[in-house]
Amino acid sequence: MTDTTLAAPKRRFRFDRNASTILLLAAILIYVVLVVALGQTRFLTLENLIAILTRSITLGITAIGQTFAILVASIDLSVASVISAAAVVTSVVMNGNPAMMLPAIAAVLVMGAVIGLINGLVIARLEVNPLIATLGMSLIIQGILSYFYNNFAGNVPAEFQVFAYGSIGVVPFSLIFMFALAGLAWFLLRFTRFGSDIYSVGGNQDAARLAGIKTTRVIVGAHILCSLCAAIAGIYLASRLRSGAPWIGAEGVYDLESIAVVVIGGTVLAGGRGGIWGTMAGVIIFSLIDSIFNVAGVDAFVKQVLRGIIIVAAVAFYAARSQRPVA
Amino acid sequence: MTDQTATTVQLPKRGLPKINPVYVLLIALVLAIIVMNPAFAEPTGYMNYLKRVAALAILSGGALYVIVSGGFDLSVGSLMTLTVIGSSMLASNDPNSTYWIIPLMLGIGAVVGLINGLVVSYLKVPSLIATLGMMISLNGVAFMWSGGAPRGYLPDTFRFFGRYNISDVPLIGILPVAVICLAVFGVILWWGMHRTNYGRMLHAVGDNPQAARLAGVPVKSVRISAFVISSLTAVLAGVILGGRAGVSVDIGSGFELQAITAAVIGGAQLLGGRGSVPATIAGALALEAIFTLLNLLGLAQPIRLVVQGLILIGAVAFATYQRKRVGR
Numbered sequence: 001m002t003d004t005t006l007a008a009p010k011r012r013f014r015f016d017r018n019a020s021t022i023l024l025l026a027a028i029l030i031y032v033v034l035v036v037a038l039g040q041t042r043f044l045t046l047e048n049l050i051a052i053l054t055r056s057i058t059l060g061i062t063a064i065g066q067t068f069a070i071l072v073a074s075i076d077l078s079v080a081s082v083i084s085a086a087a088v089v090t091s092v093v094m095n096g097n098p099a100m101m102l103p104a105i106a107a108v109l110v111m112g113a114v115i116g117l118i119n120g121l122v123i124a125r126l127e128v129n130p131l132i133a134t135l136g137m138s139l140i141i142q143g144i145l146s147y148f149y150n151n152f153a154g155n156v157p158a159e160f161q162v163f164a165y166g167s168i169g170v171v172p173f174s175l176i177f178m179f180a181l182a183g184l185a186w187f188l189l190r191f192t193r194f195g196s197d198i199y200s201v202g203g204n205q206d207a208a209r210l211a212g213i214k215t216t217r218v219i220v221g222a223h224i225l226c227s228l229c230a231a232i233a234g235i236y237l238a239s240r241l242r243s244g245a246p247w248i249g250a251e252g253v254y255d256l257e258s259i260a261v262v263v264i265g266g267t268v269l270a271g272g273r274g275g276i277w278g279t280m281a282g283v284i285i286f287s288l289i290d291s292i293f294n295v296a297g298v299d300a301f302v303k304q305v306l307r308g309i310i311i312v313a314a315v316a317f318y319a320a321r322s323q324r325p326v327a
Numbered sequence: 328m329t330d331q332t333a334t335t336v337q338l339p340k341r342g343l344p345k346i347n348p349v350y351v352l353l354i355a356l357v358l359a360i361i362v363m364n365p366a367f368a369e370p371t372g373y374m375n376y377l378k379r380v381a382a383l384a385i386l387s388g389g390a391l392y393v394i395v396s397g398g399f400d401l402s403v404g405s406l407m408t409l410t411v412i413g414s415s416m417l418a419s420n421d422p423n424s425t426y427w428i429i430p431l432m433l434g435i436g437a438v439v440g441l442i443n444g445l446v447v448s449y450l451k452v453p454s455l456i457a458t459l460g461m462m463i464s465l466n467g468v469a470f471m472w473s474g475g476a477p478r479g480y481l482p483d484t485f486r487f488f489g490r491y492n493i494s495d496v497p498l499i500g501i502l503p504v505a506v507i508c509l510a511v512f513g514v515i516l517w518w519g520m521h522r523t524n525y526g527r528m529l530h531a532v533g534d535n536p537q538a539a540r541l542a543g544v545p546v547k548s549v550r551i552s553a554f555v556i557s558s559l560t561a562v563l564a565g566v567i568l569g570g571r572a573g574v575s576v577d578i579g580s581g582f583e584l585q586a587i588t589a590a591v592i593g594g595a596q597l598l599g600g601r602g603s604v605p606a607t608i609a610g611a612l613a614l615e616a617i618f619t620l621l622n623l624l625g626l627a628q629p630i631r632l633v634v635q636g637l638i639l640i641g642a643v644a645f646a647t648y649q650r651k652r653v654g655r
Contacts, residue, residue: 126644127651129597131399131455135584136640143632256459269453301475304467312460316450 019318020266020281027288034295043295046170053175056287058083058233058240059257060178060280063265064185065229066258067279071189072222073202073271074123074130079230079258080249081141082115086234087244088145092154101160105235112231113224115141120220138255145246152243164240174236179280181229186276198222202271230254260311261286263318349593349609356616363623370500374492380615381505382407382489382568386582387589387611388516388604389560394590395520396553397533397599398447398454402461403561403586406439407579409469410565411481415574416472418482425484432562439465440558444551454554462583469576477574489570505567509608512563517604519556529553533599588635589614591642614638 035043042048062079069076086108093104115137122133166173189195200208201218209215233254238244249255259269261282267274289310293303357367366372386403393400410432417431418424439461446457488508492501520526531539532549540546565579572578593610595602617638618631 122640122644126640127647128640128643132587132591132597132643133640136636139584139632139636139639143629143634143636145629146632147627147629253463256456256463259456263456269456299471301467301471305464305471308460308462308464308467311463312446312450312452312457315452315456315460316446319451319453 020264020278023264024281024285027285031288031292034292038295040295050170052287052291054172056283057174057178058237058252059254059261059286060283061181061233061236062230062254062258063261063279063283064182064276065226066262067267067276068222069226070262070267070269071198071202071271071274072219074219075259076134076226077131077255078119078134078138078141080255081138082112082227082230083234083237083249083254084246085141085145086112086231087238087248088149088153088246090235090238091156091244094156094160095154096157098157098159108231108235109228112227116224116227117220119227120223124216124219149246152245155243156238160239161242164236182276182280189276194221199272256311260314264314347594347606349606349613353609353613353616356613356620360616360620374501374503374506376619378503378505380612381509382564383585383589383615384509384608384611385512385560386564387586387607388513389557390586391590391595391602391604391607392529392553393557394595394597395529395533395599395602396550400458400554400557401583402443402458402465403557404579404581404583405462405465406436406558406561407565407568407582409465410562411569411574411578412469412473412477414485414569415477415481418485420482422482422484425482429566433559436558436562437555440555441551444554448547448550477576480574481569486570489567508567513608520604530600585614588639591639597643
């Protein structure tokens, strides 16, 4: 073993670890340059920065959950439907009555946990491909939801809108909540047995099983957390929109976008490597891109086209160097 | 090593008449429909059913190429939408435009498939993400092109393929052009998958890309061509669907999942290596038969989604269970 053979993989490894930071800095740089070039320095205030971050709270909360699913080498395509379902259930159960706030939240969280449990069991026990299992789950949820509701249903009491609109000074509650949730997730991954089990199972499921880890439980746990986060994102969205409709999750493309920000954040789609803070960087990158489009005045449809291209390009940024053929 | 014993063990199994369960399912469903609605046994009944299913069946046959090669193609639904909207925008009510619009659309489809394939093969983006990104972009392009609301309509020459019925055919009375298209493209897709060297390479790539590469299969070009074929069938399906159903902005949405469901019902193995075109077409027929049955039972449209989701999970779980039992 010579020095050169050791140095080469080490450098690439460091690039992988820092790629999300590089992307984040690049996005900030482009944003600042664009704003200065257009002479619109009013976009550079603290208030505007917070506004940019606040725009992607739904995505951020969803992506925290998605990180768990992807770390365990699974994936969850049902988050968009879970968000819709959670938002509708929240607003229908509350129906303008402040007394129903806690029951509604409890009901939504239970629903999220049950959906995650089913997802996890179908994937871990029946060994159904996670893409198909969660796509199927998504169809089922969407079908049930649009059987009962086809428009905005129920409404959220004013007291509950504080979750989305209230703030301490200039910092909204929801932003604090998102970062608190991210901190909690980080703690879970970094310092608990469950967290290290997630990395083991994601890295190599067979090895983890042989090492005595109950892989089924870990996969099910990761999916429960993923669906719970999606449900919380739905609750937040209901609070912000003041009501829930069965299409709001699909309209936000939260399934694909949450996967994209997780991957941009440096979590490997094959599982076992990555973390929460990378995901948060990915979320901020996405909201910056959105703001760049807004500042530059890009047409809504063009924005959609570019967004699709950016998602693929971002994933390619990480994946192109891998030697394995992909599915 | 155990190669020879493996083949000798397998040979008697192959000898047994082993019917793909999808055919049994299809026959059972059709019988159930006939019991509930005897008019279905008349030529107009089943020909209309075949006409309805033609777009999905062709699409599934093409999607199977990607599935057998080990990927997914989720962009086909939006490509169908783009085909219908683009054609109606370009046609501007000129009946002669059809003759250049369809080749142009096939060209666009080929480019879309090529991009999908190149992104998956060279940039190593998982096909699911690559084609989902393509789906978002194509939907955006369709909206951009039409300005949000489609204008114009498809000329009759364009709608010929999806709508026209040849009447006074002996024995069966009517014969929709869509059904002829289904038969023709079904045979072509079957031939390409099961009777050519290319089809064998496709199976090899999906089963084990490394082994295929070492055996001299041009893995990248095989995978890219699978995406091109899938996109071309999506354009054909779009032409037929647009002809039958007319122009709307979300006409193709949901078809990508229906095509995968049809392939899975037909016993295709997700992530590659196994799949049959006739069984996939039978899967598409079965899926449409289930939808017809749900209609006859008076169940609302959203129930379709629930049933489709359950079938998707159930079929894959069943296939996994069977594979585990056989020990492969």
